[in-house]
Amino acid sequence: MEVLCEKGEIMSKTIVVNKMDNGIMMITLNRPEAANALSIEMLEGLRDALLRCKYDRSVRCIVITGAGEKAFCAGADLKERAGMDAVQVRKTVSLIRDTINSLELLPQPVIAAMNGVAFGGGTELALACDIRIASETAKLGLTETSLGIIPGAGGTQRLPRLVGKGRAKELIYTARRIDANEALKIGLVEYTVPFASLLDKALDIAGQIVRNGPIAVTQAKFAIDKGYDVDLNTGLAIEQNAYEVTIPTKDRLEGLQAFKEKRTPNYIGE
Numbered sequence: 001m002e003v004l005c006e007k008g009e010i011m012s013k014t015i016v017v018n019k020m021d022n023g024i025m026m027i028t029l030n031r032p033e034a035a036n037a038l039s040i041e042m043l044e045g046l047r048d049a050l051l052r053c054k055y056d057r058s059v060r061c062i063v064i065t066g067a068g069e070k071a072f073c074a075g076a077d078l079k080e081r082a083g084m085d086a087v088q089v090r091k092t093v094s095l096i097r098d099t100i101n102s103l104e105l106l107p108q109p110v111i112a113a114m115n116g117v118a119f120g121g122g123t124e125l126a127l128a129c130d131i132r133i134a135s136e137t138a139k140l141g142l143t144e145t146s147l148g149i150i151p152g153a154g155g156t157q158r159l160p161r162l163v164g165k166g167r168a169k170e171l172i173y174t175a176r177r178i179d180a181n182e183a184l185k186i187g188l189v190e191y192t193v194p195f196a197s198l199l200d201k202a203l204d205i206a207g208q209i210v211r212n213g214p215i216a217v218t219q220a221k222f223a224i225d226k227g228y229d230v231d232l233n234t235g236l237a238i239e240q241n242a243y244e245v246t247i248p249t250k251d252r253l254e255g256l257q258a259f260k261e262k263r264t265p266n267y268i269g270e
């Protein structure tokens, strides 16, 4: 499925993966003619790209975006879905759910750079990312109930955790599409920026992340995510264990040494 290109890009037909020298991995959903809808082929390509990130310690932050100016991702491929029987639907929803879960479980931070509309599975994909930046032209929504189904890729669980139960219920029951400003107001995205600055903003935040100790960043992500849904004492114990992982690292000593020498630290992920 993957073709290794000369410039270091790895491409499948609908997923473009581009690793930068500083450890930032760009993943682009590349089906603009179909509003970057999640076809089975795209999901399999995305799953492969995420697996590659998961096991490559030189990848320190991931930015996921959509090709074109209109859509980040229009969710499940409704044309493909129309020809499926119940068994195929279950299998496909499971593929979407598992792929989006594996995105959330990546050790590295993931930034959604939402270049346009994100509906259904598109918003669910963004919900599984650590940080969401939306173009001012973007629209978001869990539109599934308008199609006679429910969010099947984590939306009923992740949206209430992010924006509160009442707001999530209103958005899911009505299938209402909201603009980027409203998404910012309710905490569904962290930033809105003009379309032209979207990737710069995403790469700026990613650049700040990759400057830091990679073990520290992945342990911070682990502690926040694993501690979020448990009681405070359990969460604090999770944090303590995560901190413990950083103590024997060369990077911790490098941080102290660099501070003493008034220079930028050079973290190696060990």
Ligand SMILES: C/C(=C\C(=O)SCCNC(=O)CCNC(=O)[C@H](O)C(C)(C)COP(=O)(O)OP(=O)(O)OC[C@H]1O[C@@H](n2cnc3c(N)ncnc32)[C@H](O)[C@@H]1OP(=O)(O)O)CC(=O)O
Pocket: 033, 034, 035, 037, 070, 071, 074, 075, 076, 077, 078, 079, 080, 092, 093, 096, 117, 119, 120, 121, 122, 124, 143, 144, 147, 149, 150, 151, 152, 153
């Ligand atoms: C994850 C689970 C469920 C879901 O995700 S359900 C799907 C939720 N998605 C939606 O409700 C969005 C549906 N699409 C739209 O509202 C609009 O198409 C759009 C994305 C706002 C774009 O509108 P615009 O007017 O700019 O352009 P077109 O409508 O002409 O679209 C361009 C092109 O793209 C095709 N397309 C759009 N969305 C999809 C889609 N989801 N699947 C397949 N194809 C899509 C559209 O048909 C056009 O192509 P043509 O060949 O020109 O017809 C849970 C679970 O898994 O169940």
